[in-house]
Amino acid sequence: MPEKYHIKTSHVQPRLPRIGKFGVVDWREDCARCHNCVKKACIYDKYREENTFIRDLDEVHTLYYECMGCFSCIQNCTKNLLTMSINSEYKKLGNAYWTPQIFGTTWLEAETGKVPVSGAGYRGKFSGYGFDSMWTDMSEIVRPTRDGIHGREYISTSVDIGRKPSYLNFENDKLSTVLPPIISLPFPVIFDMTPEEHSLPVLESCILVTAKQTGLIAIIDSEKWKDIKLENKEDYLEYIAFYLHPNGHEITNDILSKTKLVEIPDSNGVRQQIDSIKKNHPGIIVAVRVPLNANASKRVDELSKVRPEVIHLVADSNGSEIGVENPRFIKDVMREIHGNLIKNEGRDEITLIAGGGVGLSEHVAKALICGADLVSIDIPLLIAIECRLCESCKPGDYCPAKLDKPIDLKYGAGRMTNLMGAWHWQMVELMGAMGMREARRLRGDVGRAMFKDELEEEIYGPIFRK
Ligand code: SF4
Ligand code: SF4
Known part of the structure; x- marks a missing residue:
């Protein structure tokens, strides 16, 4: 049995008076x-x-x-x-997607590292927008998965990043297939760069310490590497995936060779760029960052022909398609892309990372069910350090959360680590209730979920459809 993954959490008090409900x-x-x-x-x-x-x-x-x-x-x-x-201040938090409830839950998780318990059951709406229009099927609360929740059995939340060969070749009883590099992540989450619309706080150091404490990976803009002030900062390189900015600061080969994953923006010359990185660093996995817009599904089809190892699809921060008048939510686009890759027999060749709109632990599991291998998050890390997602947030703006000044590293990394600890426990609970012992097996398993639109179609369609 693999060593049990555990995130060490401890109470981290908020810096400001709580904005309770x-x-x-x-x-x-x-x-x-x-x-x-x-x-x-x-x-x-x-x-x-x-x-x-x-x-x-x-x-x-x-x-x-x-x-x-x-x-x-x-x-x-x-x-x-x-x-x-x-509290009227509570009602003003966030926006239509990042609701005050998400803030309340995230703040509690970031403070305590514990799974929030609401007491007298859930009193909210039965369904809603985005991930709230699907439900995970919790009807499998049976041994041995229940034992996993209590630690007597192991529920693995590990996932892999990289190409998985669809078959293996053997010659004279010896494996002759050259196995591609692969990264095993203990939890299906990576930390994305701080979103452009909330560029005021400088959080790279906190995010890096969190990545090290949790064993996860943080995508860091190569431009910002020189400004990160951390003691022995090269010790963090194995937890970094540099985003190689097209016109940005060059990362030296020596630094790059200590990392396992890099990300490049999508372009027509993607294959050449991957080959040029692989020439010097054959062990590095290269992810291609693709905006989740109206063209995303077609673009993934095209890209799959040049065989990138990882595609990172990034929706807007509310999880919607970018630049579309009636945008679809990321879960629907991921289902389509995952389905297309299966039809083209290329699904295991590519790792799909879904970014945008993931705000709660349950969203991680739901994104996986819709076909992602793992998710990237940015805004939950901001909320963890008491950010309020103001409409305007850039250097020079007034910040009600006092994030315009450097924050204490212990506080920032402690709150972010607690958040991941709480999410990990919830994921174990959720998988246990679904009868799942492996996060890898959750990918695309839509049989473990119910979708509101499909249920309505199935039940009301025959009655009301003309
Ligand atoms: S008794 Fe209940 S309602 Fe009254 S202040 Fe305490 S927690 Fe609030
Ligand atoms: S609280 Fe508002 S101003 Fe401060 S970092 Fe967050 S979004 Fe920006």
Whole structure:
């Protein structure tokens, strides 16, 4: 049995007051001063914490929004003085895709490294946009996968990056096929470059430390390598995939030879560029970064003829096709691309990385089910360090999360590592419930999921279709 993958997590306190969802408004004028006031009975001790919070306040405009929303004090106050309120600052977080709920979950995961538990079940909508329009089939909670969740058996979240030969040749009982280089990643996630629209925070050092702590890989713009200030920074090279910027700073052969993966932008000369990298570094796997636009599916077909080892498809940050009037969501495009590659008998030759719109652990599993081998993430790492995804975010802008100044490495890497720890545990839970023991086998296994559009078509189509 392989060594168990485990991400070490520890509590990392937020730097700023939490932007919680609930607050309790307390109309003290009519208070009867009951001896057994309901506030003292708060099982989360929030009223006492609020007093301490107000005493140590740094900024006068900050309010205390840590109530857990159990309603106990509100229902039991003898004079009905207490009212639950929803924090308006919370409602303003993110955008239509990156909802306040995603922020709340990510912040909790980044702080504690634990799987968030919502208590009285899920009270949200039954389905929604994007990954919320598909459900994983959790009907297989049986041994031995349940044992995997409790650590008695092993559920592997490892995936491979690189070409897998479709068959092996043997001569005189000896393997004669030359095996291509392959990277085994312990979790199907790599860290992408910070998105252009949120270019204010400088996070490369935090992301690199996180990559090392989690055994994952971070894509780093080759332009930025010289500016990274880390002690013994060459020790991080095995966790880096340089994005070889077309007109950017050259990475020396010596540095490049210590990495395992590089990424190049898509162009007509992709094959020549791959060959030129491979000439000096035959052990390096080369990924081609392809924008997920209206042409993406056709482009993957064309590219598959020049046999790149990895294609990294990058949608916009909300997971939608880029530059399309009625964009499809990344999961639908991935299903199409995965299906086409199978038809052309080239699926195992190419590793597909899906980027854009992956914001929760369940999205990782869902992207794999739709045909990706692994996913790339960027925005969840920003949210982990309390970013609010403001509309304008560039050097010189006001940053409510104080990310315009360098952040403490221990804090940044600690929160990002915690996030990955929580995602890993959720992935194990999810796979256990699906009866899966191998993340590799999740790829394209649409039988483990239900899709809203298909169900509606199947059920209502025969009734309402003309
Ligand atoms: S609603 Fe519940 S958690 Fe919130 S302050 Fe009242 S008793 Fe505490
Ligand atoms: S909080 Fe806003 S300004 Fe600060 S880094 Fe995030 S998006 Fe940019």
